[in-house]
Amino acid sequence: MKKLCGRYVLVSAYEVIENACVVFDEKIVAVEKGDNISEDTVVTHGFASIHTHLGLYPIRTTLDSYLRLDEWVRKCVWPWERYLRQEPELSYASAVLALSKLVLSGVTAVADMHFNEDLVAEAFLRIGVRGDLSVAIMSKGVYESLDEALRDNLELARKLRSSDLLKVRLGPTTPRLLTPEEFKKVVEVAGEIGVGIHTHIAEVPDDAEYLKRERGMSLKDFIEYVDLRRVSTIVAHGVWLDSDSLSALAHPNVAIAHCPSSNTLLRDGAAPVRNYLEKNVRVGLGVDVSPTYSMLDEIRAALPLHLGRGDLGFRELFNAATSTGYRALGIGSGLIEIGETADIVLWRLSEPTPDPVTGVVAFANVSEVYVMGRKIVEGGQLVGVPSSEIREFEKNVVRHRRKCLST
Ligand SMILES: [Zn+2]
Numbered sequence: 001m002k003k004l005c006g007r008y009v010l011v012s013a014y015e016v017i018e019n020a021c022v023v024f025d026e027k028i029v030a031v032e033k034g035d036n037i038s039e040d041t042v043v044t045h046g047f048a049s050i051h052t053h054l055g056l057y058p059i060r061t062t063l064d065s066y067l068r069l070d071e072w073v074r075k076c077v078w079p080w081e082r083y084l085r086q087e088p089e090l091s092y093a094s095a096v097l098a099l100s101k102l103v104l105s106g107v108t109a110v111a112d113m114h115f116n117e118d119l120v121a122e123a124f125l126r127i128g129v130r131g132d133l134s135v136a137i138m139s140k141g142v143y144e145s146l147d148e149a150l151r152d153n154l155e156l157a158r159k160l161r162s163s164d165l166l167k168v169r170l171g172p173t174t175p176r177l178l179t180p181e182e183f184k185k186v187v188e189v190a191g192e193i194g195v196g197i198h199t200h201i202a203e204v205p206d207d208a209e210y211l212k213r214e215r216g217m218s219l220k221d222f223i224e225y226v227d228l229r230r231v232s233t234i235v236a237h238g239v240w241l242d243s244d245s246l247s248a249l250a251h252p253n254v255a256i257a258h259c260p261s262s263n264t265l266l267r268d269g270a271a272p273v274r275n276y277l278e279k280n281v282r283v284g285l286g287v288d289v290s291p292t293y294s295m296l297d298e299i300r301a302a303l304p305l306h307l308g309r310g311d312l313g314f315r316e317l318f319n320a321a322t323s324t325g326y327r328a329l330g331i332g333s334g335l336i337e338i339g340e341t342a343d344i345v346l347w348r349l350s351e352p353t354p355d356p357v358t359g360v361v362a363f364a365n366v367s368e369v370y371v372m373g374r375k376i377v378e379g380g381q382l383v384g385v386p387s388s389e390i391r392e393f394e395k396n397v398v399r400h401r402r403k404c405l406s407t
Contacts, residue, residue, distance in 0.1 A: 001025055002373065004346050005034040006043035008356035011336045013319035016356060024342035026373040031336060039352045042360055045336050046108025046343040046369065047295045048325025050132075051198070051236040051257030051286025054123070055084055055091045055114040057098035058397040059405065060289050063265040069204050072266060076405060081142045083404040084115055090400055091116035093393040095123035098293050100382055100390060103129055105294035106360075108343040108371050109329055111234055111257070111286070113171045113198050115142065117156050121166055127384050128376035130343065132329050133160070134171030134198040137186055139178050146182045150189065157195060165372070167195075167329070169234070174200040175222055176210050184226040196232030196330070202245070203237035203268050219245035229253050232330055236286060239263060239271040243279075250281045255328030257286035258320070260301040265291075273302075274310025284325035285317065295321055299361050314361050342373040 005021040009031060019037050023030040062076040084090050091114070102110060109130035112120060117133045124131035135153035136142065143149040150170070157168040172178050172186040183199075190197050201207060202219060211217045217225065219242065228235070229251040238256040241249065249256070258271055276283050285298050299317040306312040326334030332341055347364040349356075369377035376383050382390075 001029065002342075002370070004043050004344055004368065004370070005037045006041040006346065007037050007039050007352075008042045009336060010042065010044040010356060010360075012323060013315040013357060022336060022342075022344060024344065024370070024373050026342060028336060028338055028340050028342050028344075030338060040349045041367075042347040042349060042356045042364065043336070044106070044345050044347065044360060045322045045326070045334055045340075046345050046371070047106045047321040048109040048111070048284060048329055048331075048334065049102060049107050049287040049295055050111045050234050050255065050284040050325050050328050051259055051288050052098070052102070052110050052112045053114050053289050054095040054098040054110070054112050054120055055116070056080065056289045057094045057101075057293060058090075058401045060291055060293070062405070063262060063289060063291065067266070069266050069268060070206070078142060080401070080404055081115060083400070085142065087400065088116040088119055090397065092119040092123050093397050095120040096126065096385055097390065097393050097397065099123055099127050099129055100385065101293035102287060102295065103127060103369055103377060103382065104366050104380070105296045106345045106347070106366055106369070107287075107295050108345070108369060109326065109331060111169075111198060111329060113173075115152075117152075118159060121156070121160060124166055127382060128165070128371050128374055130329075130331065130371055131166040132169060132198075133166060134169040136173045137171050137178065138173045139182055141173075141177050146178065146185070150186065154189070154193075157193060169196040169198045169232075171198045174203075175207050180211075180215060180217065180222060180225055187226050187228065187230060190231045196234070197228065198234045198236070199228075200236040201238060202240040203263075205240045208240060208242070218242075220248045223248040232328075234328060236288070237263065237268065237271065238276070239269045241276075246276065246279055246281060250279055252282075255282040255284050255324065257288075257328075258283050258302070259286045259288035259290075260298050260305050261290035261292075262288040264301060264305060270305050270309055272309060273306060273312060277316075282324050282328060283320055284328045285321045296361055314357050318357055318361065342370050344370045
């Protein structure tokens with residue numbers, strides 16, 4: 001049995017126990033009072049990033065190119081993704097690098113959508129972090145047909161079906177890269193094999209405009225036609241949802257992945273999250289592609305993004321990153337409670353504070369991380385990957401990025 005003690009234990013974003021210890025093996029078995037605990041320690045549940053593209057980590061700085069989404073995808077993302085499909089080992093290196101940044105910002109579960117996910121899965125297993133993996137299914141773009149992409153995703157589901165650390169979803173990328181009929185078919189297959197869906201909807205106004213122009217469908221018509229509420233569904237972004245489509249997404253099976261950094265850098269707009277929460281639409285947080293792949297930076301970025309747009313505070317954002325994120329991924333409550341999985345983080349504050357939530361978000365470093373009770377970070381360093389290997393991966397991915405993008 002292991003024990004992790006903190007001057008503060010955050011049961012949730014809204015409930016704090018002072019001078020307490022969490023006792024655990026694979027699951028949390030007790031939360032008890034402790035003595036002589038260092039003033040600078042806080043114990044929290046781990047964060048979930050419910051929308052992430054680990055494979056885009058090497059091109060993350062291209063977000064700051066003053067390009068809008070479609071132009072950025074055309075100029076930077078697709079060339080890199082086609083290159084990755086030729087060089088699958090690069091997906092492994094990219095995933096190790098991105099996961100190392102995520103874990104050292106307190107993330108213990110990541111929903112990733114990309115290519116070469118069998119190699120990405122190896123990176124998750126090496127680092128020991130939870131994964132919820134999907135292949136970016138499209139019938140045009142990086143894949144040539146729906147069948148080719150769906151086959152890859154189903155093969156991934158078959159390979160990982162006995163893993164307790166990794167789960168698989170199907171990843172119909174976005175309404176503009178699949179026909180509504182193809183999208184519906186993917187949701188049906190997900191229902192048949194008992195997995196969820198991970199998709200992008202309404203990151204930009206173009207999704208709704210395209211469906212209306214090409215198919216005479218509103219977003220709400222589309223959501224109902226493909227039957228998104230039928231399975232556990234992550235909808236990335238959801239920046240431009242009208243009230244009808246929002247009502248169609250207000251369901252316990254659906255969670256929106258709000259991605260503050262990428263929405264800001266691509267000038268997508270600000271999702272009216274306060275409005276979504278008031279309409280009982282679940283909202284978790286996703287790192288997506290960002291300059292830092294840090295969940296703390298997403299929480300910090302959300303504050304100014306929502307200023308004057310209903311405002312969001314650190315506690316609500318912390319709750320989105322823990323409890324809502326874990327529930328959206330179907331991994332328990334995301335709270336420090338008896339019987340929950342021991343996905344726990346020990347933080348060191350740079351100075352004492354009576355407000356541990358703000359302290360963690362604003363001035364703390366990750367000291368130890370446990371996933372299913374297994375220690376994956378010790379002394380602020382990954383246990384599974386030495387820093388010398390990280391540096392080699394960094395040099396390698398930069399070399400490939402130069403080759404691919406000539407920048
Ligand atoms: Zn995305």
